[in-house]
Amino acid sequence: MVADTSTHTTKPSIGDYLRNNIREYGLLVALVIIMLFFQFVTSGVLFRPVNITNLVLQNSFIVIMALGMLLIIVAGHIDLSVGSIVAFVGAISAIMLVKWGLPAIVVVPACLVVGGIMGAAQGYWVAYQKIPSFIVTLAGMLVFRGMTYVVLGGRPIGPFPKDFQILSTGFVPDFLYFLNPSPEIIKNMVALVAVLALVGYAIYAGIRNRRINEQHGTENEPFVFFAVQMAVIGVVALFIGFQLSTYRGLPNVLIVMGVLIAAYTFVTTRSTIGRRVYAMGGNEKATKLSGINTERLTFYAFVNMGVLAALAGMIITARLNSATPKAGVGFELDVIAACFIGGASASGGVGKITGAVIGAFIMGVMNNGMSIMGIGIDYQQLIKGLVLLAAVFFDVYNKNKGKG
């Protein structure tokens, strides 16, 4: 009850800093440990170029949906319907492409619009009629799954034209082949150059950020942490980039995913919309009384989720080269789990895009690694469940300890 109101200027020690930010570093460390663990137990299969490519292809849609889900969870809601939206959008994309023969350039935007409408249909009940999102999206999950069966008539549709498939199985062509120093090892120069440029930019931006902070007297993280973090991320990125460049280069999906991650990170950390979503999740009434249209914000969070789920739905359908009524079953749980592993709070107002992405990768690497090891789906589920519980327990434990 004694609130510390004195102005103290003591600089926190490195130990304090680590303790206060243990969540963020812990997540990164956990991902690295999990990767190294599977690299070891699969005798190096995990980091083979072809497997890294597979990892990206298999998990891209979870990451993409986690971006939208994070906003929903931060806003204080949940969306259980995304798996069903994936299936329905997959089904209508198949009908449009295969049965009606429409070109992909028309089908892709049309499907995104359909996803948005499905999100809006749910957002309306949540935002304006104040029905709990759990119930609305549970209904949505059933309704959309039912609609998928209806439009598909219970039978899968496929295969798809090539121009639609490049969405999920295509690679960025090697237009920088002339720079390649050793074509025997490196098969795709673009991948290498892109990763080098990205790591270079990350280091540059990080240093610039620190300088700006210094100028404004804002606390920086200790330099050691900054350096180690940059080194780890840099090495991992370069290694993965190199491995990809020795295979087929950058998958198109990776580019889509990268752009979306960057965009959503920007929106959540720098934009007024992002700030308002966090405020609304933290205290909806206070936010509303501050003149913010919380209903509209909630509504658009669901529209956004619908659009991202539609995108994910098309990627999955294209990858499987067939639309089936059972597509996307249980995806909502993987997506929600990724957000919670990434540190989002179930009561709203807390969570980061980077956390959700790392959470999605932790899930993805575990799925992939355990499959390579030949662990059955039964034990995979069991282990994933325990990891989710452990991650959230870690959060709660830290929070309580912080209270003293």
Added chain:
Amino acid sequence: MDNIILEMRGITKTFPGVKALDNVSFKVREGEIHALVGENGAGKSTLMKVLSGVYPAGTYEGEIHYDGEERRFSTIADSEELGIIIIHQELALVPLLSIAENIFLGNEIADKGVIHWPQTFSRTQELLKKVGLTESPATLITDIGVGKQQLVEIAKALSKKVRLLILDEPTASLNETDSDALLKLLMEFRNQGMTSIIISHKLNEIKKVADQITILRDGGTVETLDCHKEDISEDRIIKGMVGRAMEDRYPPREPKIGDTLLEVKNWNVFHQHHRDRQFLHDVSFKVRAGEVVGIAGLMGAGRTETAMSIFGKSWGHKITGEVTMRGQPVDVSTIPRAIKAGLAYVTEDRKQLGLVLINNIKENTTLANLSAVAANGVIDERQERKVAGDYRTKLRIRSHSIYQEAVNLSGGNQQKVVLSKWLFTNPEVLILDEPTRGIDIGAKYEIYTIINQLAAEGKGILMISSEMPELLGTCDRIYVMNEGRIVAELSKEEASQESIMRAIMRSGEKH
């Protein structure tokens, strides 16, 4: 009478980094009402938590002697067993359960887990009678007012065979009538031999009921005053609390009153939930530039509802009437429009309605006017930091930086953050709803100073408060509300506690 029922000796309690209690000693005589006063953060609640076993023996230093023996409580149940019952400021009742269920929650009259309802109800009825309630035991808590809820808490304490009743700010959210009833009940219990400890900020009430007053300051005991030996004035108590004589509780101000800013005419509002009941009747008032206008009234008079219905129709329905700003009609039908019209509303309930507690000072400060620190929807961090930093300095918000979360600030500093938020929207008229509730005396003075500064800058202030001395000390003009109507308008000269109460009583007879 001189039998000591409780003695706490040399209690020291440390939290990481903070010494909340430092060698506190404190004696309570059997059958008395002992008041515990001190500013927020002085250690009153911590001391009571040590006593009741919320902080178990071993986590503090010092001794507790109760009923002639040294006691070491490790849970609340241990202290309750000996009849020490604490009623916290935030009532611990379950709103959707009945009175009877609440009273016996955790202590059910049951046989092998099966509740004996007839006995539960008859026991409840007896207890309710003791505290002067006539409600049926089956009434839901949510259907009775705060005052009666407080009495239910006391009935619950009685059900546990209480010998030492501890009340933490029992009247903080009660109106005058309910407070009086509660205090009368305490005095009745005293006559029956029960001992009570009462924590309160309302010094006039303490003066009325206390036999002894112990003053805490900064985690230490300052003194214990015996009300029967000498006549203790409020100023005397305040002197002990703040460590110096408070010459003036209200900073002086030279009012410079200008043109009419906000004017509300014939404001009629129906109840938010009971939609056929008219709640506000023909409310009309005005606020001029540089003027501090008060609205006095009992709880439920319709003051908060008036403010909220004007501020973007956030309360009520079928709202009719006219709002003008500088003589021009303005649209206040949504909150963004009300803000645009130049209104700001600082809510009564800081934590629930005023702040996003898990966000930091900076984020709370800019929330209501985020677009002013953003271009094309992108927040300019540098400008935002500057704005928050400026308000932090200007309003003297005590925190280690603008990155401190609102939840970790004291009540006074939280209120300053809410004020920052609204000042940043650059309003012409600020509606302040109970701006100093739950804030200690020093911080109150600072809030009054801010109010004076704003008035000096030419803003209009409409202040709703249940503390009449506060209104009398700060306002240039006071409207009195009762039962949804403005029943009197008093100038600074006419206004007094008596004239306000008289206006309320007279209007009560009329309707």
